Amino acid sequence: MQHWIYYDSKTGNVDRFVHKLEACTGWSIRRISEDLSISQPGHLITFTTGRGEVPAVTDKFMRQNHNLIQSVSASGNKNWGMNYGRAADTVAAIYQVPVLFKFELSGTGADVQKFINKINEYHEHHSNKRWQHSQEVDTPE
Numbered sequence: 001m002q003h004w005i006y007y008d009s010k011t012g013n014v015d016r017f018v019h020k021l022e023a024c025t026g027w028s029i030r031r032i033s034e035d036l037s038i039s040q041p042g043h044l045i046t047f048t049t050g051r052g053e054v055p056a057v058t059d060k061f062m063r064q065n066h067n068l069i070q071s072v073s074a075s076g077n078k079n080w081g082m083n084y085g086r087a088a089d090t091v092a093a094i095y096q097v098p099v100l101f102k103f104e105l106s107g108t109g110a111d112v113q114k115f116i117n118k119i120n121e122y123h124e125h126h127s128n129k130r131w132q133h134s135q136e137v138d139t140p141e
């Protein structure tokens with residue numbers, strides 16, 4: 001199944017992660033900018049900056065496009081302790097989307113595979129929910 005991945009990257013780690021992902025999956029990958037307006041639903045991958053902060057570009061992108069964002073993931077570094085990957089938690093809390101995954105720096109091959117599995121699980125779960133809902137709606141009393 002084809003998926004859209006939107007990402008933010010400053011020093012290149014998330015960029016490297018998504019290019020490994022693209023090579024494994026062929027999914028559509030798009031780097032975000034402050035004024036990007038999207039039309040396809042998809043998943044956001046960002047990074048953590050400052051002391052557990054959301055990058056400014058991610059913040060502006062989400063203000064404009066949050067209705068089409070299905071989950072958030074973040075790169076970080078475990079040296080930051082409690083603030084590890086915290087940008088994902090903040091975005092999730094503001095926009096009520098699930099945190100799908102956190103990974104360090106540009107992620108390992110195993111991280112890329114785990115992310116793919118999580119995206120697939122997300123879509124299985126959500127299509128089942130839709131299916132269950134349509135069954136409930138369609139089933140006569």
Ligand SMILES: Cc1cc2nc3c(=O)[nH]c(=O)nc-3n(C[C@H](O)[C@H](O)[C@H](O)COP(=O)(O)O)c2cc1C
Nearest residue numbers: 009010011012013014047048052076077080084085
């Ligand atoms: C100034 C600065 C602040 C950072 N703050 C955090 C942080 O609070 N939590 C964290 O998990 N990682 C933090 N990091 C690590 C970055 O999130 C990590 O290097 C990430 O892979 C950067 O992604 P990018 O290379 O795609 O920009 C920080 C890095 C820098 C340079």
